[in-house]
Amino acid sequence: MSDDKTIVCPKCHTECEQNSEECIKCGLNFDKYNKRRNVLFKQAMNFFEKNQLDEARQKFDTVSSEYPEVASKANEYIERINKLTKESLYNNALDSYENNRLDDAKDKFQEISSKYDDLTDSAKNYIKKIDQQKKDNLFKAAKRDLREGRLLDAEYKFKKVSNAYPDLADKANMHIEEIKRKKPKNNFDSIGFLKFFAWLDLCGGIIGAIWIWSAMGTTKVSGYSTLTAANPYGIVFGFAVFFQGIFLCALFLVICSIAENLIEIRKNTQN
Numbered sequence: 001m002s003d004d005k006t007i008v009c010p011k012c013h014t015e016c017e018q019n020s021e022e023c024i025k026c027g028l029n030f031d032k033y034n035k036r037r038n039v040l041f042k043q044a045m046n047f048f049e050k051n052q053l054d055e056a057r058q059k060f061d062t063v064s065s066e067y068p069e070v071a072s073k074a075n076e077y078i079e080r081i082n083k084l085t086k087e088s089l090y091n092n093a094l095d096s097y098e099n100n101r102l103d104d105a106k107d108k109f110q111e112i113s114s115k116y117d118d119l120t121d122s123a124k125n126y127i128k129k130i131d132q133q134k135k136d137n138l139f140k141a142a143k144r145d146l147r148e149g150r151l152l153d154a155e156y157k158f159k160k161v162s163n164a165y166p167d168l169a170d171k172a173n174m175h176i177e178e179i180k181r182k183k184p185k186n187n188f189d190s191i192g193f194l195k196f197f198a199w200l201d202l203c204g205g206i207i208g209a210i211w212i213w214s215a216m217g218t219t220k221v222s223g224y225s226t227l228t229a230a231n232p233y234g235i236v237f238g239f240a241v242f243f244q245g246i247f248l249c250a251l252f253l254v255i256c257s258i259a260e261n262l263i264e265i266r267k268n269t270q271n
């Protein structure tokens, strides 16, 4: 093997004299070769120190495969990078979990579980907790929607719960039934308002007509201070107000009864 008087060509492993510039067999320029290796290693170290771990790993990979004499040193860094990557992934997953970004946390724990055998159990534990929490959150949100009267939202969420979580399906279905019972009441409210408006319009029509007749039903005859005569315009106007009151009241009530019938039909076909 080599002694102090020789150097071994890193490419073809030929022994050359110590002060030779090039390999006698493959012509490798030792100085250039060393400079390139050192530059590459320095670049890798720079990435590593700036915590750009992906870039650092790529550089160390290149160093390790192209320069066998420093491969073990490069591989040491690659191992450190892998450890750091693993730790940072785990910390990010924990961070997401603690800040309630559950979907994000679940993705990361799944990645951890598939990549790192030693962390699989712990990651799977967290995934279980996350699933439980997502389930609880969805059910709580549905109940909150129900309590605060957002029936459509509540129904949608309870259906999701019922489909995704068999153990909560009964409870969710119970709430869905409750929502179905509540819904027609909501329709009734708008029908009730229309009915109220119909009667209001009728009263307004009658009172308005009486007022118009009393105020404009007669007119003074010109030339006489006390003599009055019927005013045809006032009388006709009064009748117009009177009949619109009756007509619109009737129309609105008919619309209400049609709506009520439709609701009844829908209820009967649903069950």
Ligand SMILES: [Zn+2]
Pocket: 009, 010, 011, 012, 013, 014, 023, 024, 025, 026, 027, 028
């Ligand atoms: Zn050589």
